[in-house]
Amino acid sequence: xxxxxxxxxxxxxxxxxxxxxxxxxxxxxxxxxxxxxxxxxxxxxxxxxxxxxxxxxxxxxxxxxxxxxxxxxxxxxxxxxxxxxxxxxxxxxxxxxxxxxxxxxxxxxxxxxxxxxxxxxxxxxxxxxxxxxxxxxxxxxxxxxxxxxxxxxxxxxxxxxxxxxxxxxxxxxxxxxxxxxxxxxxxxxxxxxxxxxxxxxxxxxxxxxxxxxxxxxxxxxxxxxxxxxxxxxxxxxxxxxxxxxxxxxxxxxxxxxxxxxxxxxxxxxxxxxxxxxxxxxxxx
Ligand SMILES: NC(=O)c1ccc[n+]([C@@H]2O[C@H](COP(=O)([O-])OP(=O)(O)OC[C@H]3O[C@@H](n4cnc5c(N)ncnc54)[C@H](O)[C@@H]3O)[C@@H](O)[C@H]2O)c1
Numbered sequence: 001x002x003x004x005x006x007x008x009x010x011x012x013x014x015x016x017x018x019x020x021x022x023x024x025x026x027x028x029x030x031x032x033x034x035x036x037x038x039x040x041x042x043x044x045x046x047x048x049x050x051x052x053x054x055x056x057x058x059x060x061x062x063x064x065x066x067x068x069x070x071x072x073x074x075x076x077x078x079x080x081x082x083x084x085x086x087x088x089x090x091x092x093x094x095x096x097x098x099x100x101x102x103x104x105x106x107x108x109x110x111x112x113x114x115x116x117x118x119x120x121x122x123x124x125x126x127x128x129x130x131x132x133x134x135x136x137x138x139x140x141x142x143x144x145x146x147x148x149x150x151x152x153x154x155x156x157x158x159x160x161x162x163x164x165x166x167x168x169x170x171x172x173x174x175x176x177x178x179x180x181x182x183x184x185x186x187x188x189x190x191x192x193x194x195x196x197x198x199x200x201x202x203x204x205x206x207x208x209x210x211x212x213x214x215x216x217x218x219x220x221x222x223x224x225x226x227x228x229x230x231x232x233x234x235x236x237x238x239x240x241x242x243x244x245x246x247x248x249x250x251x252x253x254x255x256x257x258x259x260x261x262x263x264x265x266x267x268x269x270x271x272x273x274x275x276x277x278x279x280x281x282x283x284x
Contacts, residue, residue, distance in 0.1 A: 001083070001110070001165065002168065002172070003027065003083045003084045003112075003165070003168075003169055003172070004027075004028070004081075004082075004083045005027060005028040005029065005030065005081045005082045005083060006018075006019075006022040006027045006028070006029050006030075006082055006083075006084055006085070006086070007029075007030050007031075007032070007078035007079065007081065007082030007084070007085035007086070008022075008029060008030070008031040008032070008078075008085070008086055008088060009032050009075075009078065009085065009086070009087040009088060009089055009099055009103070010032075010033060010087065010088040010089040010090075011031050011032070011033040011038055011039050011041065011042020011043070011045075011071065012033075012038075012042065012088065012090075013142060014088040014116050014140060014142060014144065015031060015033070015042060015088035015116075016031070016042040016043075016045035016046050016049070017045075017049070017140070017142065017143045017144040017145060018086055018088060018116070018140055018144050019031045019042070019046050019069060020045075020046045020049040020050060020053075020144070020145055021140070021144045021145050021173055021175075022173060023046065023050065023065050023066070023068055023069055024050070024053055024058065024059055024065065024145065024173075025172060025173040025174065027068070027172075027173075028068045028069075028070075028081070029068060029069045029070070030069075030070045030071075030072060030077055030078045030081050030082055031043070031046070031069065031070070031071050031072070031078075032071075032072050032073065032074070032075060032077065032078050033071075033073065034073065035073065036073055039071040039072065039073060040071065042071065043069065043071045046066065046069055047062070047066050049143075049145065050062040050065050050066055053065075053145070075102050075103070075106055076106055079103065079106035079107040079108075079111065082107075082111060083110075083111055083112070084111070084112045084114065084165065084166075084169060085103060085107060085111060085112070085113055085114065086114040086115070086116055086138050086140075087099050087100065087103070087113070087114065087115045087116060088116040091117060091118065091119065091120065091238070091241075093120055093124065093125070096115060096117060096120060096125045097124075097125060097128045100113065100115070100125055100126070100128050100129055100135065101128045101129070103129075104128070104129035104130055104131060109131050109134065110134075111134065112134050112136065112162050112165050112166065113129070113134055113135045113136070114135075114136050114137065114138030114166065115135070115136075115137055115138065116137075116138060116139060116140055117137060117139070118139060118186075118188075118189055118238075118242070119184065119185055119186075119189055119242045119245060119246075121155075121182055121184070122135065122136065122137040122153050122154070122155035122158070122182045123155040123156040123157070123182050125155075126155045126156075126157060126158070132155060132156070132157035132158070133157050133158060133159035133161075133162060134158075134159065134162050135155055135157070135158060135162075136152065136153065136154065136155065136158045136162050136163065136166055137151070137152065137153025137154070137155070137180075137182065137186070138150060138152060138153075138166055139151035139152075139153060139186065139188070140175075141188075142234075148174075148175055148176050149175065149176055149177075149178065149188075150166075150170045150175040150176065150177045150178075151177075151178055151180055151186055151187060151188055152166050152167065152170070152177050152178065152179050152180065153180050153181075153182050153186050154179065154180070154181055154182060155182050156182065163179065167179075184245065184246055184249040184250065185242065185246050185249075185255075189242055189246070190246065192227075192230070193239065193242060193243050193246055193255050194254050194255060195217075195227040196227045196228070196230065196231040196239060197239075197243055197254070197255060197256065197257055197258065197261070198227075198254070199213050199214075199217075199226070199227040199228050199231075200228065200231070200257070200258050200260055200261045200278075201258045203228070203260060203278070204258050204259065204260040210228045210278040210279065213226060213227070213228060214226020214227065214228050214229050228277075228278040228279075229278070229279065231271060231277065231278070232271035232272050232277035232278055232279055232281065233271060233272050234271070235270045235271050235272075235273055236257075236261055236264055236265050236269075236270050236271055236277055237265050237270045239257070239261070240257045240261060240262060240265050243255045243256060243257045244256065244257065264277065264278075
């Protein structure tokens with residue numbers, strides 16, 4: 001079954017980006033947040049993204065594309081329309097569970113429910129539903145229109161049919177999908193975290209400067225971006241949470257954030273979004 005309309009839960013950074021991606025590839029989209037000003041903000045971000053895509057000749061007509069996006073605060077508006085709904089609410093298990101309980105109650109059983117979680121257990125999120133076979137991790141990267149990867153995470157009960165539908169959707173929006181079992185940190189965060197935390201530990205130990213460590217990986221290992229610069233982009237506040245979570249889950253200290261990272265986060269220096277991390281960032 002090919003998807004008709006896409007539902008998006010949460011109109012923040014990722015929700016608005018996923019909505020823009022789906023619209024750019026011809027889908028109708030219904031996007032939901034909890035308050036109307038958040039919905040409006042999300043719709044503004046989608047419109048701005050579409051206008052940029054028109055300027056860069058990626059789409060012909062931003063206004064026409066934007067017509068296919070509907071914003072709402074009502075879950076029923078999403079479940080009435082969408083055949084695939086992706087949740088992009090905050091990274092907290094209790095919030096995710098509340099969303100999935102609501103979705104499972106309202107959406108027909110043949111609607112696929114994806115979560116954009118970057119670290120939480122898809123199996124646990126699915127456990128609150130009566131139909132866990134239609135729940136799957138659909139981990140897009142920021143910004144979804146530019147990042148080619150879709151990390152597809154299979155929960156304990158996820159069905160083959162659900163996987164097939166999401167792989168077909170990935171093709172339809174021109175993303176490269178990888179299939180990963182539901183293990184903490186999946187494939188991306190589990191490896192990326194080790195590199196980021198070890199690089200930070202090296203700065204702390206005085207092995208080399210942040211710039212030189214990043215240059216080592218960029219020039220010596222052909223990484224498109226060094227691990228400390230990448231951490232600044234992702235936000236060290238989130239990295240610390242995920243690192244602590246992985247250290248507990250696996251019982252391995254290699255994921256644990258070092259003191260220099262913890263101190264930076266306590267000071268409110270998260271990276272690009274606050275203007276200061278291992279590097280100083282201005283608005284551009
Ligand atoms: N930001 C990133 O770089 C990134 C990358 C990959 C994955 N993720 C994951 O994507 C998810 C969303 O992250 P984000 O950065 O977009 O967060 P965000 O804070 O920008 O947006 C979350 C939105 O969800 C809304 N929300 C909260 N409860 C809701 C509910 N019950 N129904 C509908 N909306 C609700 C909030 O009001 C907010 O607007 C998280 O699971 C995060 O881990 C984020």
